[in-house]
Amino acid sequence: MRYALYFSPAEHHPLTKAATHWLARNAFGGETFPTPEADGLAGDTIRELTADPRRYGFHATLKAPFELHPDRSEAELIAAFERFASETPAFDISNAIIGQIGRFFALVPDTVYPELQDFAARVVEEFEPFRAPLSEADIARRKPEALSEAHRANLHRWGYPYVMEEFRFHMTLTGQVPPEHAPAMRGELDRRFSAFANAPLAIDGIALFVEQERGAPFIVHRWLPLAPASENRKIAS
Template identity: 45%
Template sequence: MRYAINFTPSANDPLTLAASQWLGRNAFSGEAMEPPGIRGLGLHDIAFNTAVPRRYGFHGTLKPPFRLADGVIEQLLLRSMMHFAGQHQPVRLPRFEVVRLGNRFALAPCQPCEALHHLAGAVVEHFDAFRAPLTEAELERIDPYRLSASQFANLHRWGHPHVMDEFRFHMTLTGPLGPSDIPRFEKVLRDYFDPFLERQLDVSNLALFVEDAAGAPFLVHSLHPLGSVASRRIA
């Protein structure tokens, strides 16, 4: 079993519903969803090219997936998340936009957000004590030889290369695309998501995602609202 600490809007947020439909799965309920009918893209095109992010659900990673360390149980992780969330305030994000990350697409803030970067770093550091060390097999799957020096140091200190100074918040929408697919997916994604990106988005919770077994889809276990303890609820 693995856990991840992410951000995702609430289950009934219009952006969550639109993204879940695009990805073909709702990470709150686990239910499959019919991809939207979009001119210029067939249902098979969408389903095939969203297979990778579909398994992880609509989310922005704060602490990447990890196994619990020996002697740590889920209840301890939950208790610590509730306490941590109560000590940190929500983060107001710059406007979101569809961005290209290499040969993939994602939603991301249109400019860097120092408060979000600080929150992500605090999450990684605080919950590192709950993380089991990476196994040799896990290290090999990450392919450390292709990493920069900074990424390699992060991998061995924090269990993942893209944290701390290498962190860039994003919410993945596609897997890797072929060169001929990139222009048409970019247009479709902008047309589909832009109406949902007009309002301000706040990182208002820490979302605990759970992978019950190796290769299983991640599901939202609970939401832990940032801010006052009095306002906290479990989703």
């Protein structure tokens, strides 16, 4: 089994509902849906281009999937997860947009937000004691020879290349979209997610996802809200 710490809106949040119908699977419980329709894109094409984010569930990666350290238990991980959520301030990203990372489409911040970077770094660092060391096969799958020096250093130190200064928040909506399908995909995502793009995004919860076995769909094991602002002021005082 592997675990992951992800940002996700709550199960019944309108963004979660929009994303799960687009990806045709709800990570909260695993319910599946028919492949959505889109102008200019065949159903088989949509299903193929959303296969990867459908398996992982709608989320933004904070602590990438990891096997549990042999000296730690799931009960200890959940206790740390609950403590982190209760002690961590909720906050907003001022503006989220539909953007592209290479050929992937995702909901992303319009700029780098230091508070978001700090939040993600805290998750990586605080849950590091629960991560089992990567196997040689895990390292090889990341093709370290093709990574930058900073990404390679992160892979060996934290088990994932895209953390700390290299972290870029993104809630993935597609796999790699070929250039010939990109305009239609852009139009469809702009339409479907118009209520959430060019608008604030509340970072007000955190999710513990699990993968029962390698290659299985990820599901939400626990979701917890972050502490309200009033409670965070008490914590800080």
